[in-house]
Amino acid sequence: MTDYVLSSETRDKLKRISTASIATALFKRGLRNQFVQGVVPVSPKAETMVGQAFTLRYIPAREDRNPITVFRNADHPQRVAVETCPPGWVLVMDGRKDSRAATAGSILITRLALRGAAGVVSDGGFRDAQGIGRLDMPAYYARPSAPTNLTLHEALDINVPVACGDVAVFPGDVMVGDGDGVMVIPTHLADEIAEECTGMESFEDFVLEQVQAGESIIGLYPCTKEEHQTKYEDWRKRNGR
Amino acid sequence: MTDYVLSSETRDKLKRISTASIATALFKRGLRNQFVQGVVPVSPKAETMVGQAFTLRYIPAREDRNPITVFRNADHPQRVAVETCPPGWVLVMDGRKDSRAATAGSILITRLALRGAAGVVSDGGFRDAQGIGRLDMPAYYARPSAPTNLTLHEALDINVPVACGDVAVFPGDVMVGDGDGVMVIPTHLADEIAEECTGMESFEDFVLEQVQAGESIIGLYPCTKEEHQTKYEDWRKRNGR
Amino acid sequence: MTDYVLSSETRDKLKRISTASIATALFKRGLRNQFVQGVVPVSPKAETMVGQAFTLRYIPAREDRNPITVFRNADHPQRVAVETCPPGWVLVMDGRKDSRAATAGSILITRLALRGAAGVVSDGGFRDAQGIGRLDMPAYYARPSAPTNLTLHEALDINVPVACGDVAVFPGDVMVGDGDGVMVIPTHLADEIAEECTGMESFEDFVLEQVQAGESIIGLYPCTKEEHQTKYEDWRKRNGR
Amino acid sequence: MTDYVLSSETRDKLKRISTASIATALFKRGLRNQFVQGVVPVSPKAETMVGQAFTLRYIPAREDRNPITVFRNADHPQRVAVETCPPGWVLVMDGRKDSRAATAGSILITRLALRGAAGVVSDGGFRDAQGIGRLDMPAYYARPSAPTNLTLHEALDINVPVACGDVAVFPGDVMVGDGDGVMVIPTHLADEIAEECTGMESFEDFVLEQVQAGESIIGLYPCTKEEHQTKYEDWRKRNGR
Amino acid sequence: MTDYVLSSETRDKLKRISTASIATALFKRGLRNQFVQGVVPVSPKAETMVGQAFTLRYIPAREDRNPITVFRNADHPQRVAVETCPPGWVLVMDGRKDSRAATAGSILITRLALRGAAGVVSDGGFRDAQGIGRLDMPAYYARPSAPTNLTLHEALDINVPVACGDVAVFPGDVMVGDGDGVMVIPTHLADEIAEECTGMESFEDFVLEQVQAGESIIGLYPCTKEEHQTKYEDWRKRNGR
Amino acid sequence: MTDYVLSSETRDKLKRISTASIATALFKRGLRNQFVQGVVPVSPKAETMVGQAFTLRYIPAREDRNPITVFRNADHPQRVAVETCPPGWVLVMDGRKDSRAATAGSILITRLALRGAAGVVSDGGFRDAQGIGRLDMPAYYARPSAPTNLTLHEALDINVPVACGDVAVFPGDVMVGDGDGVMVIPTHLADEIAEECTGMESFEDFVLEQVQAGESIIGLYPCTKEEHQTKYEDWRKRNGR
Secondary structure, eight states, X not given: OOOOOOOHHHHHHHHTSOHHHHHHHHHHTTOOOOBOTTOEESSOOXXXXXXXXXXXXXXXXXXXXXXXXXXXXXTOHHHHHHHHSOTTOEEEEEOTXXXXXXXXXXXXXXXXXXXXXXXXXXXXXXXXXXXXXXXSSOEEESEEOOSOGGGTEEEEEEXXXXXXXXXXXXXXXXXXXXTTEEEEEOHHHHHHHHHHHHHHHHHHHHHHHHHHTTOOSTTTTTTOSHHHHHHHHHHHHHHTO | OOOOOOOHXXXXXXXXXXXXXXHHHHHHTTOOOOBOTTOEESSOOSSOEEEEEEEEEEEEOOGGGOOGGGGGSTTOHHHHHHHHSOTTOEEEEXXXXXTTSEEEEHHHHHHHHHTTOOXXXXXXXXXXXXXXXXXXSOEEESEEOOSOGGGTEEEEEESSOEEETTEEEOTTOEEEEETTEEEEEOHHHHHHHHXXXXXXXXXXXXXXXXXXXXXXXXXXXXXXXXXXXXXXXXXXXXXXX | OOOOOOOHHHHHHHHTSOHHHHHHHHHHTTOOOOBOTTOEESSOOSSOEEEEEEEEEEEEOOGGGOOGGGGGSTTOHHHHHHHHSOTTOEEEEEOTTOTTXXXXXXHHHHHHHHTTOOEEEESSEEESHHHHHTSSSOEEESEEOOSOGGGTEEEXXXXXXXXXXXXXXXXXXXXXXXXXXXXXXOHHHHHHHHHHHHHHHHXXXXXXXXXXXXXXXXXXXXXXXXXXXXXXXXXXXXHTO | OOOOOOOHHHHHHHHTSOXXXXXXXXXXXXXXXXXXXXXXXXXXXXXXXXXXXXXXXXXXXXXXXXXXXXXXXXXXXXXXXXXXXXXXXXXXXXXXXXXXXXXXEHHHHHHHHHTTOOXXXXXXXXXXXXXXXXXXXXXXXXXXXXXXGGGTEEEEXXXXXXXXXXXXXXXXXXXXXXXXXXXEEOHHXXXXXXXXXXXXXXXXXXXXXXXXXXXOSTTTTTTOSHHHHHHHHHHHHHHTO | OOOOOOOHHHHHHHHTSOHHHHHHHHHHTTOOOOBOTTOEESSOOSSOEEEEEEEEEEEEOOGGGOOGGGGGSTTOHHHXXXXXXXXXXXXXXXXXXXXXXXXXXXXXXXXXXXXXXXXEEESSEEESHHHHHTSSSOEEESEEOOSOGGGTEEEEEESSOEEETTEEEXXXXXXXXXTTEEEXXXXXXXXXXXXXXXXXHHHHHHHHXXXXXXXXXXXXXXXXXXXXXXXXXXXXXXXXX | OOOOOOOHHXXXXXXXXXXXXHHHHHHHTTOOOOBOTTOEESXXXXXXXXXXXXXXXXXXXXXXXXXXXXXXXXXXXXXXXXXXXXXXXXXXXXXXXXXXXEXXXXXXXXXXXXXXXXXXXXXXXXXXXXXXXXSSSOEEESEEOOSOGGGTEEEEEESSOEEETTEEEOTTOEEEEEXXXXXXXXXXXXXXXXXXXXXXXXXXXXXXXXXXXXXXXXXXXXXXXXXXXXXXXXXXXXXXX
């Protein structure tokens, strides 16, 4: 397990940057596969999801091991995950991209939100998805799916490295989610990515202003003309960025 | 064909319960595959869709049998289905999960709504989907799809057992749809499922209140602690449920 | 390349007709595969997208040819496409239906909109999709996708015939997009399709009124009864259509 | 149901022509979708499969309707299909392209062969596939699949029009299968297709000889040069074709 | 981990029964999902594969963790799995059904065979598949795939419960593979399944003989006529089964 | 276009190395996506396919542009490709991974073989696949498919960069195919990859011998023990490699 603790500085920076910028910054470092494929926000949120990954691994459900009574067990890993995911962290579920059944429902996700989690990401389905969408806490899933997880999924273990949407997620990795979806940042890169992307966001805000004012993107984005570089420096000073 | 007639009591109960609860109640009875896979509401609705299934089966369209002129035939099964689906029933279309063409469009679905149908479910596409979304009647489909059904689908017969989204649907089965999607309840189980789920919904409302008040789910959901059981009995009395 | 120029008359007509009508009119002429499969509007728009196709072809990205620095090249085809797509035209991207990475992002699409393009259609992903959704210009894509196009796509050439969502798109073809998605009209048919569909829309508006007033679709849609034909003639006069 | 009876002349002709030729001949008549997608021979056969379609329709299995005991019912449609498919006909199974379970196994298919059927085609799986492959009778399937059909499929009715591998198959249609797979010929076209393709095969045999002798395909295939036409006429005389 | 040890009696029985029979016997016990979906034999084998599962779990490869040099590590889980899988056991790889890269190649699988393993099953690809096919030891995979596992897969841990081809595989489960593919038998059922299926095989051999002699399957398979029952008893005595 | 000409030395080396080794060598250089996904040999061949890529690009067929008569045109790109692909080169077809129709048939591929091509690779289907399989020239495809290419594909242009099985193929790239499938080597790497892999093959032959003699792979593969290094040096001298 990781010793990395997401600082409030890095968290604050990440709250203001986009998954697109993170994807580019990771691409520059040779990491091309950190976008969780096939998940969407349950409902749009104003705020970006940021938090470290606390993982739950499902395997296919064998019928004799997964009657409805298993939930009476206080140690059931799905329940334990919801009750032990640390405040400020993101619960990441490996549902093997199989959304024909739910990996969680609104009662559990409400409990997770009440406990202060920063969000939840599953590459499977959620049931009672509208209830989940009404929470302030961001939630990402493949699609709504009414069947109980026992139908297809057995919650097996907690906080092991998992696959989520074809991406490796290690416990502690920094999950960032916005309208495009969710990026996974390895811990050893989180601080520098946050820093670098802060600059990228500033530059892109400047570029967008220029484009909206009628400027061509050639020479501006990326910036290869000196005049744009100068203009940007001015803009930064004027806007305190 | 079934003799079962959905009573207004059962209909009213089903209107107040979720597809998630129905999925769990059917799962307890060994029915694990009653959720129509791959369909979504055309637009969100306040009210739950409830009604018995009236089916329409499509097979792949052979070009020489499906020129545009076939619709001039007053006996064309798609048209007949729309004109004969009983008020209060749900028209269920087996489009072989192929949404590259429509299985219906807004004029037909408007007619269906005017005739008093309780809803429509297709595992294929709908054209003019925005028009369908504006109706009060709930509609479920795979996705919007502009091409006429004749492009890929030949409406073949009415009120035979069909597949819809990988679920067997027998004429008369009880279809229930909410934000998560659509469940298919076999007729012989409809009344007891409605009754059992009414209790489940009551308990889940209680649980959600507890969770929102900060209670842990362990021992509460499912209820294995006596104190929660007692609390719930009180809650029921207080809330008349 | 085509010599066809979309006239303002045809453009205006197409703005008032649906992709469903166009699909039917092309189906009557033996063209069954002109609906761009698998793309949806980034956000709903009041106005229909109409414009001729200006194409951009991507092939799979080979890592050594696609470092982040390629965008510094003023001749990069993606950038050139955005800067040369004529006002009133639609930029059509062949992303090989692979949406695991973006084919464009909000800055480029904003530039495209500022330059007066009529819209953009990609069968791949868009990054910063919410930014694109806020533009007035219609945009169609497979889904949001944060990774830069360099991850999976190399922009190769401009204004060659391409595949988009399993449809052949020739430069100059007329693209029409509404809530259902996007149709591709070959240039030699654009004017007559616009004319024919104008009549179809008029008739369908009449039909919808009749249906909403309680009329059966049999004999009305399609119109095989003389009384409906007469009624429609009256309706046209009354409504000036 | 069809009155068409496949004559021994047409059967003999079809035995000597390829599915590729049939596909082309149907394409010329506007039928573009008569190749059963996604099925392969269980084992290679020297002889071409030819016979009229006798169909069996499966729908998804509901657990309570499909215990292992259903096969004790002498009227079970799967068993009845095997025992009533006429000699010289082809049993065509609509397994909804779902090969996660079998649609038949070697005992039933052996019985079918013993009864003189001309072949079997399923777009689902077969169990004990090696046993089926050892029969002389041609068999086509999606892939081997050990689970009993009851797991996913309920045999519902016999000799209704079905979908098989995305193609419409009407009872009586003429099924032809070789190493490439299976074509479906509508009854009203079977005789003329057999005749036309006999000529095509003759010409293609000639072309192949020319190509093997070093001739270019330009002007030869299709034949647009008079000298090739003359040569072919000679070849026909020499070879009695 | 399981304490179950596959006895030589049970192993011998399982060597003579088919995966189809096992699937049926498990189906009767409510286990409907024990067939490893999507895997085929690398090459046909005369003998049935039987052995307990020793598992290897892969997660998606993150580029910085998976350079070619990782194999120099003597503790690399893939290498360790090959060197520690007990003789007579089956190495089962969870490759998340992603065969775009290999999960092993011929050198490792040759070593595994030399060490006395009973077989290997992967729901991913194998490289140098022809070399693997030449071994006596049975091997099952999705398809040949030249890229090294490091391209997409990181071998993470050994002998934990995994998913393989959508089936839960617990270490120690009994894997049986023949021409149809691979079944997973939970340890607590292995002995009784072996026993029950021995009887089923005997009966099916009898049935096949009857069918080959011209008998109808109705009343015979399953056996509902007394005369067949009597005949079968005789057959057993005569054949010592 | 490339100036690179594959030397006979490099060709000879590549004939003796596996696609697996090439994949690893390219992986070491950061090229992770050079394996043509989803194609298999039409029939097994003793010899490895080696040759530079001559490409043919298909787009989706529009019905009015692709009647059967188009082949009468001597300039039809499919025919031209077959007649102009240089001897010793490999014809690579971009069929957009759509194998529902053929991209070529046995007459054309026979002509290609007669003209001395080194092979053919298509990510679509081939018709008359058995005829193609009987040729000495290696051929790779997705699967057999009887429908003529005109059904779904329009041959558009020749020798432009294309996608084949999700890999970028530039004209002149070196294609190597064996039992596992096909690798694409960029021209600037072909000579060094051939050289490096020759060494890898030699070492792997040594390793396989050791493994077959009972050696563990730890420390041997990769070689981290000095004794194995020494042994290998001896082996090379003894075997002249």
